[in-house]
Amino acid sequence: MIETRLTRAFALDHPVISAPMARAAGGKLAAAVTRAGGLGLIGGAYCDAEWIEAQFGEAGNEAVGCGLITWALADRPGVLEQVLARKPRAIFLSFGNPAQFAGQIAEAGVPLICQVQTLRDARQAADLGAAVIVAQGAEAGGHGESRATMTLVPEAADMLARAHPGTLLVAAGGIADGRGLAAALMLGADGVLMGSRLWASDEALVSTAMQAAAVRAGGDDTIRSTVMDVARRLNWPGRYTCRVLKNAFTDRWHGRVDALLAAAETVAPAWVAGWEAGDPVASNTFVGEAAGLIDAVRPAGEIVQGIVAEAEVLLGGGWRRV
Amino acid sequence: MIETRLTRAFALDHPVISAPMARAAGGKLAAAVTRAGGLGLIGGAYCDAEWIEAQFGEAGNEAVGCGLITWALADRPGVLEQVLARKPRAIFLSFGNPAQFAGQIAEAGVPLICQVQTLRDARQAADLGAAVIVAQGAEAGGHGESRATMTLVPEAADMLARAHPGTLLVAAGGIADGRGLAAALMLGADGVLMGSRLWASDEALVSTAMQAAAVRAGGDDTIRSTVMDVARRLNWPGRYTCRVLKNAFTDRWHGRVDALLAAAETVAPAWVAGWEAGDPVASNTFVGEAAGLIDAVRPAGEIVQGIVAEAEVLLGGGWRRV
Numbered sequence: 001m002i003e004t005r006l007t008r009a010f011a012l013d014h015p016v017i018s019a020p021m022a023r024a025a026g027g028k029l030a031a032a033v034t035r036a037g038g039l040g041l042i043g044g045a046y047c048d049a050e051w052i053e054a055q056f057g058e059a060g061n062e063a064v065g066c067g068l069i070t071w072a073l074a075d076r077p078g079v080l081e082q083v084l085a086r087k088p089r090a091i092f093l094s095f096g097n098p099a100q101f102a103g104q105i106a107e108a109g110v111p112l113i114c115q116v117q118t119l120r121d122a123r124q125a126a127d128l129g130a131a132v133i134v135a136q137g138a139e140a141g142g143h144g145e146s147r148a149t150m151t152l153v154p155e156a157a158d159m160l161a162r163a164h165p166g167t168l169l170v171a172a173g174g175i176a177d178g179r180g181l182a183a184a185l186m187l188g189a190d191g192v193l194m195g196s197r198l199w200a201s202d203e204a205l206v207s208t209a210m211q212a213a214a215v216r217a218g219g220d221d222t223i224r225s226t227v228m229d230v231a232r233r234l235n236w237p238g239r240y241t242c243r244v245l246k247n248a249f250t251d252r253w254h255g256r257v258d259a260l261l262a263a264a265e266t267v268a269p270a271w272v273a274g275w276e277a278g279d280p281v282a283s284n285t286f287v288g289e290a291a292g293l294i295d296a297v298r299p300a301g302e303i304v305q306g307i308v309a310e311a312e313v314l315l316g317g318g319w320r321r322v
Numbered sequence: 323m324i325e326t327r328l329t330r331a332f333a334l335d336h337p338v339i340s341a342p343m344a345r346a347a348g349g350k351l352a353a354a355v356t357r358a359g360g361l362g363l364i365g366g367a368y369c370d371a372e373w374i375e376a377q378f379g380e381a382g383n384e385a386v387g388c389g390l391i392t393w394a395l396a397d398r399p400g401v402l403e404q405v406l407a408r409k410p411r412a413i414f415l416s417f418g419n420p421a422q423f424a425g426q427i428a429e430a431g432v433p434l435i436c437q438v439q440t441l442r443d444a445r446q447a448a449d450l451g452a453a454v455i456v457a458q459g460a461e462a463g464g465h466g467e468s469r470a471t472m473t474l475v476p477e478a479a480d481m482l483a484r485a486h487p488g489t490l491l492v493a494a495g496g497i498a499d500g501r502g503l504a505a506a507l508m509l510g511a512d513g514v515l516m517g518s519r520l521w522a523s524d525e526a527l528v529s530t531a532m533q534a535a536a537v538r539a540g541g542d543d544t545i546r547s548t549v550m551d552v553a554r555r556l557n558w559p560g561r562y563t564c565r566v567l568k569n570a571f572t573d574r575w576h577g578r579v580d581a582l583l584a585a586a587e588t589v590a591p592a593w594v595a596g597w598e599a600g601d602p603v604a605s606n607t608f609v610g611e612a613a614g615l616i617d618a619v620r621p622a623g624e625i626v627q628g629i630v631a632e633a634e635v636l637l638g639g640g641w642r643r644v
Contacts, residue, residue, distance in 0.1 A: 005643060147461075179476045
């Protein structure tokens with residue numbers, strides 16, 4: 001057992017939160033993580049009300065939370081009310097200014113978890129009264145920015161210690177095993193948020209072809225780009241990029257957004273069709289540098305418990321190698 | 323005392339190596355780090371034979387090593403013989419293929435430390451017989467690439483454990499305090515290499531104006547770019563970028579290399595003049611995201627000892643926060 005301020009605040013067995021990965025983190029994954037002693041989050045992401053409802057159904061009676069993309073929620077603010085009616089264990093907001101939603105979430109008595117990618121946004125989220133700040137480094141899969149976990153976490157820890165000592169801090173980005181969990185605790189985090197490692201789980205809503213591609217890949221094989229957002233015609237704010245496995249699509253279009261836009265009429269539908277089919281060649285596999293630390297797809301509960309067991313050994317002195 | 327394979331192999335008191343930062347890491351800094359119980363390296367970088375000689379003189383009788391930029395050494399191979407004649411504690415190579423130099427270094431009986439930025443290069447360096455692999459993340463100041471310390475270190479540790487169990491591993495990038503050192507050990511490193519934190523030391527050959535700018539800055543205020551290399555007309559291979567503090571120069575030219583080249587006749591000399599003057603406005607301050615973890619310029623020996631003391635507390639259970 002690794003006890004931290006996070007485990008105490010949320011009555012968890014383990015200081016582990018599952019990332020609310022768009023489409024991949026459904027109710028089954030969230031429930032499995034909660035059942036294993038962590039905090040599971042449904043990937044509400046682009047705020048598809050029907051999908052979110054269905055996934056809360058899949059989660060059954062397990063206490064799970066829900067993540068939403070802040071700029072997408074701003075376009076569909078009614079979704080927040082719908083999610084709050086489900087009495088989620090937490091609301092997780094990322095990628096945008098959470099100011100307009102913090103009050104409604106607080107009134108509902110639901111803890112607000114804000115994921116941030118810069119120290120500036122960490123400060124803003126803490127000022128807004130977030131219960132937990134998730135400091136996400138650029139090594140993460142999917143959307144993010146440029147700061148690294150290794151520096152953003154301790155810098156945020158110092159800021160919180162000075163200005164908001166009661167606000168909890170969680171590290172995200174590049175954490176996929178007990179080494180990452182133990183390192184995050186050393187950096188000043190109260191726990192970790194894991195995406196890629198749980199994306200490669202039995203319960204994730206991910207094609208086996210994409211999972212197999214990620215298991216084969218190493219961290220060198222990923223790239224941050226915007227071409228997959230251009231192909232999907234998503235209006236991501238310019239500051240965010242998305243880490244995926246490199247493939248022929250990124251080789252062809254990365255750094256050539258204008259050309260991609262010019263060819264969008266044929267290229268975009270092909271990418272979207274590949275995405276719907278879970279095809280890692282015709283579309284992109286959303287996974288982080290931690291791909292290099294993942295060697296098999298396993299049940300989410302086993303993953304959580306294995307990581308915690310490994311971290312316990314390290315924290316007990318097992319980091320000493322002969 | 324934190325004992326690791328690195329401290330045993332090099333008979334150090336602390337598992338800390340100072341980065342051989344070009345121009346900044348002279349003999350005084352290297353000697354101070356060695357005297358404090360770490361391993362100090364002179365920043366031989368672009369292979370200016372005269373400067374390197376002078377800095378070995380400044381180091382006196384302390385056992386220091388020397389770092390060289392591999393692609394620069396390939397243009398001036400005679401410098402390696404000169405440095406080896408100084409009987410350095412180690413030769414540190416980074417940014418290029420070390421294959422053509424490994425034999426000569428081994429014949430001289432000098433340990434080879436290879437800094438790498440990808441798993442692929444880590445494997446190559448280990449295959450060549452490097453005694454130590456330094457896995458450098460993109461959060462580092464100065465030149466580097468895109469992988470993060472948080473994932474590159476454990477992935478390299480796994481590779482070495484399988485293929486080269488006797489090769490040591492050192493983490494670099496974003497490490498500036500005891501939290502970073504303790505985290506690196508958890509990730510599987512045998513020690514750390516620190517640049518920015520020791521750049522902001524009394525002994526570093528850095529202007530007080532640049533050091534003051536870095537102390538004021540946070541990690542959000544840095545950027546990876548190539549414009550400072552374009553301005554200096556240095557032939558850096560395209561895969562490497564350089565992290566500096568953002569300023570009016572990077573605001574103006576980042577992402578506009580063609581325009582910078584077109585304006586080079588006037589812009590480049592102004593940047594170089596600013597650089598020679600140590601001016602953080604007219605040129606750029608080479609520091610990493612760890613700028614956000616540095617609050618004062620201090621003596622290098624105090625820095626090393628303070629970091630180790632902080633890490634010892636964390637490793638002894640001090641990571642538990644109430």
